[in-house]
Amino acid sequence: MALAQRVEDADRGEAHHAPAVASALRTIGTERDGLACLMEAVGNGLGDAFTAAVALISGARGRVILTGMGKSGHIGRKIAATMASTGTPALYVHPAEASHGDLGMVQPEDVVVALSWSGETTELADIIGYARRYRVGLVAITSNTGSTLGREADVCLTLPKAREACPNGLAPTTSTAMQLALGDALAVALLEARGFSAREFGIYHPGGRLGASLRQVREVMHGGGQMPVVPRGTPMRAAIAEIDAKGFGSVLVVEADGRLAGIVTDGDIRRNIFRNDLDALNVEAVMSTKPRTVGPETLLAKALEIQESMKITALVVVEDGRPVGLLHYHDLLRSGVA
Known part of the structure; x- marks a missing residue:
């Protein structure tokens, strides 16, 4: 088809749809005016x-x-x-x-x-x-x-x-x-x-993405023996072995009393990979001391918002300052919220 013919057809199509658009605008405008009247009535x-x-x-x-x-x-x-x-x-x-x-x-x-x-x-x-x-x-x-x-x-x-x-x-x-x-x-x-509450709302909406977003972190986090954890003072070689064993791309570092001290991620290791003394270092020399944390009652929707806004793949789940779980972005994908 010649270019001139295609332009002519397009112009006819645009003209054909213009009355429909005008009709839509009139309808929406009229209904908007009705809602404005309703707002005024409720205010009086x-x-x-x-x-x-x-x-x-x-x-x-x-x-x-x-x-x-x-x-x-x-x-x-x-x-x-x-x-x-x-x-x-x-x-x-x-x-x-x-x-x-x-x-x-x-x-x-x-x-x-x-x-x-x-x-x-x-x-x-x-x-x-x-x-x-x-x-x-x-x-x-x-x-x-x-x-x-x-x-x-x-x-x-x-x-x-x-x-x-x-x-x-x-x-x-x-x-x-x-x-x-x-x-x-x-x-x-x-x-x-x-x-x-949002929690009660979730009880009535268990299906689909909305239902998933209203679930709590405790329902999908990895806890107990699944968590990658090492005590303060652990050599980096052992910490890397724990990361490989648990497969979350990070390891939590805890104090002697179980309180969270920090986290070592794959990113932390990459940033220190060229240090000649990496094998000789303990986790304290590499770890981030302020990992992003959430409580176990946090909604998955909120956890997703934190991960995406901070561009991180894992959140530490804490209670009373002690890690009780790890929430990975893949967990959110499997839950259907992401």
């Missing part, structure tokens, strides 16, 4: 209702039951998943299925969080009635405080009116973005109120 009157919702859910002995129809239902499922993964037991109940037996999933000690932009979703009627009859806590997420859902709720989180990104003003776009953001805000406020 909505903040009091939000605080009340957090208190109601935190004080419940049961679970959070998310429910909603259509797009609101999909958002409800995501909020339930986020809450469950951050220490707030939660599940989604489809409102139509609730009317055919799934109301048995809702118990008096639970709190129902119902999503409906209009607040008049027909399918929510039975679960709202059930919550009122059996004194189940009810939180509404709606744009209409005066709706059936808004009036019946113990706490009504009223979303500000905002223009949908859909050019017809019909497809839920900005509205669902605000629902999702408010649901995330609830989940985060609840985990902060509970003091939910």
